Amino acid sequence: MSAETAGSIPSTHTPNVRMLKFAEALFVPLVALLVSAVLFSLFLLIIGKSPVDFFSLVWTGGFGSSFSIQQSLQRSAPLILAGLAFAIPARIGLTIIGAEGALVLGGFAAAAIAIPLVTFGIPAPLTWLLMALIAMVTGGVWIGLAGWLRHYRGVNETISSLLLSYIAIAIMNFFVEGALRDPASANKPSTMPIGDAYRIGSIPGTDVHWGFAAGIVLAIALYILMSRTTFGFAARMTGGNVRAAQAQGLPVGLLIVSCCVIAGCCAGLAGFFEVAAIHGQANASLVAGYGFTGILIAFLARHNPLAVVPVAILFGAIAAAGGLVQRRMGMPDATVLVLQGIIFVVLLTSDTLYGRLKFFQPPVGGDRT
Amino acid sequence: MDNSIFIVLIAMLGGAIRVSTPFMFVALGECLTEKSGRINLGLEGNLVLGAMVAYAISFHTGNPWIGVLAAGGSGLILGALHGYICKLPKVNDIAVGIAIMSFGTGVAFFFGKPYIQPSAPRLNSIPLGDWTGNASLAQALQVNPLFFVGILLAVLMSWAFANTRWGLIVRMTGDSAASARAMGVSVDLVRFIATTIGGMLAGIGGSFLSLYYPGSWNQGLSSGQGLMAVALVIFARWDPIRCIWAALLFGAAGAIGPSLQSVGITQGYYFFNAAPYILTLFIMIASARSKGAAREAPGELSITK
Amino acid sequence: MSQFNLSRRSLLKAGAAGLAAAALPMGYARAQSPIVLGAVYVGPRDDFGWNQAHSVAMEILKQVPGITVIEEENVPETDAVSQSMESMINLDGANLVLATSFGYYSPFVVELAKKYPEVQFRHAAPLWKEGDPTNAGSYFCYLNQGHYVNGVAAGLSSPTGKLGFVAAKPIPSVLSNINSFLLGARKSNPNATVQVIFTGEWSMPVREAEATNALVDAGCDVIGCHVDGPKVVVETAEGRGVKTCGHNASQAPLAPKGFITGAEYKWSTIYSMYADLLAKGEPLPNFVAGGFHNDMLQNTPYGAGATPEAIAAADAAITDLKTGKPIYVGPLKDNAGNVVIEGEMDNYDPVLDGMNYLLEGVIGSIT
Structure with missing residues (x-):
């Protein structure tokens, strides 16, 4: 029902129609954001706070200076990858909500493989490459397993990926507090730190780490894969109707498992960057909820890999601004949760407007149902 | 050693009775919603909001049962919100569910701040095990009335699905919207009502958390129980009675970790604590391809296509 | 320097x-x-x-x-x-x-x-x-000094000498609290034991309640804890009719019958x-x-669970700590039988910050 909306515009449309569609895709979310702002202002007025203060602080904290913008981008880095991890399986009709587990396990695997590599003094770029690879493989296997169980054993992928996610966290905790614990990590059990020399730094001229760039590159690559290749076409067709795809002779099982593996790779890569750019080791802080935020980001981006990027940045900005709001207005952290909740609900509700605003419809008739 | 096994078994029995009730209510609510052909992943939000509202109202009124009612009311509102939004064309029910989860927990955390510290009146339990003469067995058999309400509800739902006009309408709406429409049934209305009542049940489940077990309100109270309960419905194959078994199994498995530590089996407690998840996964894999698995899923569900 | x-x-x-x-x-x-x-x-x-x-x-x-x-x-x-x-x-x-x-x-x-x-x-x-x-x-x-005082009071308030402890994670600051609780209890009752259950999370109310129940079922009659919010542990234990020791803030009003005392920052x-x-x-x-x-710690005012002897002994223990009397006095063995502390340790000795064992008398394991 949902997956076919965004990407499957028939290519026979004239450029003019494409422009209209694009304008609609910009207009609807903007209206939704405006409505959310109005609703949230009402909430603020009821509890006796000033909406003007609030939104000017959100602007300052999210986008108001180059510092704020960099913060927003940095915070969005894991979210882009997590969003992709949900969006890709969604295109083939799967609801995978276990990216969190693949992220955690991928990050853990990267930190674990780094221990011998760093000990033997393998050059940093090669170490990163191996860490990233093992993280992606681990994540890919983890989500791929959910896809495999779905297709070959008939196990519902939503529940299995959620369960696998809890199990992944238990595995990580078991090793981090047991066999692979760095004895020096006294009060915060962690694996051996990779050390400053092996930390991935920031993109030159910024404070934003390389995970952000990787996210953008992957988003573009996956957009091309899903929209411009036979693989993507077959996957979308399977997402639209599995039986029809099977009747056409498409390798449905392979497609499903592949999409899941891609998703797991994205999540695992996010875990790698958390370890290599942020923590320098694996510990319980890897469990930060990025995987779950990614689900909403993907939905708001209508499972379009390119759209995941701006939506993730918006989320990053809200998170960055949330801190400023807390500090300046003395409001609890839950304020941002309420705002996010309102934005989600309104944005998703606005989906119903697509195709119903006359202004954006092609002049000759319409494909109303 | 026999004694240890006995202790663990009693703990599992007690855990099943103590921990299962919120799972039961959320799962039954979700079962009703999904039977009508819609999925509401957001019942975690109803659960958390229900827990907060129940505690707050019990604190102010001094009567925990009013708190339970209020929790049902708050869940009802969130459920109705979900039901209404998903009625609109092109709106994805799974996504709206996750959005409502975020909204519900946000509201609960925001307004729940003043209730973390005070002590509110809790629900009482019925001592059913005093005849055993064994203190821990008697304790395990302290049962909250909501536990029985949940079981009764499951029996009632199961009977109603099979034998009443209403049950038939809900099932038909879930299996094929087209044929329901052909019979003159308003699909949107049926789903709206099913989602609303489902939301209410989840809210009541929340009141059990804050007013009975563990019997406290704070932000970490639920730790994902609502999400897991939604998953249990798929595990239970949309059968209210099996939802009860699933909830009991999950509650019992949750008691394994702490009770094994209490009898001295302490190695690898992370895995024992993850036992409910591991067990559920294995049972799902083992039973997935059994006959009729596909037949039992409501045909209209977007999650089982 | x-x-x-x-x-x-x-x-x-x-x-x-x-x-x-x-x-x-x-x-x-x-x-x-x-x-x-x-x-x-x-x-x-x-x-x-x-x-x-x-x-x-x-x-x-x-x-x-x-x-x-x-x-x-x-x-x-x-x-x-x-x-x-x-x-x-x-x-x-x-x-x-x-x-x-x-x-x-x-x-x-x-x-x-x-x-x-x-x-x-x-x-x-x-x-x-x-x-x-x-x-x-x-x-x-x-805070382990506070848990030591808890232990002294608990040892004299427990009829059986079987104490329980609900802990979040096996990290040094938690382990030190458990070990100090045991040493305090052994000071007043040389046969006292402390059974510990780790929940694995700083805040997991359902599991904390399960752990408390499991400890009570195992025969413990005083429960101490180190989790983020001790409210659930204290109220569950009170509901089971056993005594409790607090942590972090005053939990005294939550357990009118069984509260002994608590360790507060x-x-x-x-x-x-x-x-x-x-x-x-x-x-x-x-x-x-x-x-x-x-003056960086205090103990919660004694509750109804503390016996008069317990109050006197706990007050004396605080006086001792104020004069710098050490808690860890060797030789001490861990619960696997290895000697882990040879002599007297100053209460602020950095070595204690790396504690990675449970002492003999603590039932439980950190892996």
């Missing part, structure tokens, strides 16, 4: 004024500039536990003229904490940051301290060591000391360690 190194544990005893002056660049020497203090909490400020203890004490700093306090809660121990602290510095002009969670220190506080040498960072765990940035520092209250002592120094324009010490001897 070597003198400094040796006595880093007793900074407060020696009086903060003369210390570490060399370590501070400019900053507060110019005094009169306004101070913006940023406080970061890992959970909600009103969690009835660790964060609330800090937040309540922070109110004292808000009273000091010339100090603006800005606070941010629910900041996870990830990149988010760097971002928050940096945002405080850049957008709010914070020049003193108090980071109140263990996991904030490395790498986050350390890296920011290098990046912003003109900003002071203080972190609530005994982690700062020589070689770390001099504009960073640590402050910590050794007094962060206000450290924060007032900081406020005084800041007001005078003097540098903050790099390391502050506290316990009963310098």
Whole structure:
């Protein structure tokens, strides 16, 4: 029902129609954001706070200076990858909500493989490459397993990926507090730190780490894969109707498992960057909820890999601004949760407007149902 | 050693009775919603909001049962919100569910701040095990009335699905919207009502958390129980009675970790604590391809296509 | 500097004024500039536990003229904490940051301290060591002294001598609390044991309640705990009719029948000391360690669960701790039979910060 909306515009449309569609895709979310702002202002007025203060602080904290913008981008880095991890399986009709587990396990695997590599003094770029690879493989296997169980054993992928996610966290905790614990990590059990020399730094001229760039590159690559290749076409067709795809002779099982593996790779890569750019080791802080935020980001981006990027940045900005709001207005952290909740609900509700605003419809008739 | 096994078994029995009730209510609510052909992943939000509202109202009124009612009311509102939004064309029910989860927990955390510290009146339990003469067995058999309400509800739902006009309408709406429409049934209305009542049940489940077990309100109270309960419905194959078994199994498995530590089996407690998840996964894999698995899923569900 | 190194544990005893002056660049020497203090909490400020203890004490700093306090809660121990602290510095002009969670220190506080040498960072765990940035520092209250007092009182309030302990994670600060609880109990009852159950999470109310029930089922008649919010443990134990010891804040009203006493922080002592120094324009010490001897801990007023002998013994134990009487007196074995402590350990000996064993008499395992 949902997956076919965004990407499957028939290519026979004239450029003019494409422009209209694009304008609609910009207009609807903007209206939704405006409505959310109005609703949230009402909430603020009821509890006796000033909406003007609030939104000017959100602007300052999210986008108001180059510092704020960099913060927003940095915070969005894991979210882009997590969003992709949900969006890709969604295109083939799967609801995978276990990216969190693949992220955690991928990050853990990267930190674990780094221990011998760093000990033997393998050059940093090669170490990163191996860490990233093992993280992606681990994540890919983890989500791929959910896809495999779905297709070959008939196990519902939503529940299995959620369960696998809890199990992944238990595995990580078991090793981090047991066999692979760095004895020096006294009060915060962690694996051996990779050390400053092996930390991935920031993109030159910024404070934003390389995970952000990787996210953008992957988003573009996956957009091309899903929209411009036979693989993507077959996957979308399977997402639209599995039986029809099977009747056409498409390798449905392979497609499903592949999409899941891609998703797991994205999540695992996010875990790698958390370890290599942020923590320098694996510990319980890897469990930060990025995987779950990614689900909403993907939905708001209508499972379009390119759209995941701006939506993730918006989320990053809200998170960055949330801190400023807390500090300046003395409001609890839950304020941002309420705002996010309102934005989600309104944005998703606005989906119903697509195709119903006359202004954006092609002049000759319409494909109303 | 026999004694240890006995202790663990009693703990599992007690855990099943103590921990299962919120799972039961959320799962039954979700079962009703999904039977009508819609999925509401957001019942975690109803659960958390229900827990907060129940505690707050019990604190102010001094009567925990009013708190339970209020929790049902708050869940009802969130459920109705979900039901209404998903009625609109092109709106994805799974996504709206996750959005409502975020909204519900946000509201609960925001307004729940003043209730973390005070002590509110809790629900009482019925001592059913005093005849055993064994203190821990008697304790395990302290049962909250909501536990029985949940079981009764499951029996009632199961009977109603099979034998009443209403049950038939809900099932038909879930299996094929087209044929329901052909019979003159308003699909949107049926789903709206099913989602609303489902939301209410989840809210009541929340009141059990804050007013009975563990019997406290704070932000970490639920730790994902609502999400897991939604998953249990798929595990239970949309059968209210099996939802009860699933909830009991999950509650019992949750008691394994702490009770094994209490009898001295302490190695690898992370895995024992993850036992409910591991067990559920294995049972799902083992039973997935059994006959009729596909037949039992409501045909209209977007999650089982 | 070597003198400094040796006595880093007793900074407060020696009086903060003369210390570490060399370590501070400019900053507060110019005094009169306004101070913006940023406080970061890992959970909600009103969690009835660790964060609330800090937040309540922070109110004292808000009273000091010339100090603006800005606070941010629910900041996870990830990149988010760097971002928050940096945002405080850049957008709010914070020049003193108090980071109140263990996991904030490395790498986050350390890296920011290098990046912003003109900003002071203080972190609530005994982690700062020589070689770390001099504009960073640590402050910590050794709550295990409080759990020792709990143990002394519990040992004399328990008919069976079987004590239980619900713990979050097997990390040194938790293990030290468990071991001190045992040593306190053994002081008054040489046969006492402490059975421990780890929940694996700082806050997991259902599992905490299950663990409490499991301990009571196993025959424990006094329950102590170290989790973020002890409310669930204390109320569950009270409901089962056993006695309890508190942690972090006063849980006495939650258990009118069985509450014995509890271990509480007094962060206000450290924060007032900081406020005084800041007001005078003097540098903050790099390391502050506290316990009963310098008024950084207190025990919750005794509840109905404490027997008169228990009260007398606990009061005596506090007096002993104030004079520096050590808790860990060797030879002590861990519960696998290895000797882990040979002689007498000072209560602030850094070796204890790395504790990774449970003492003989504790039933449980850390893996």
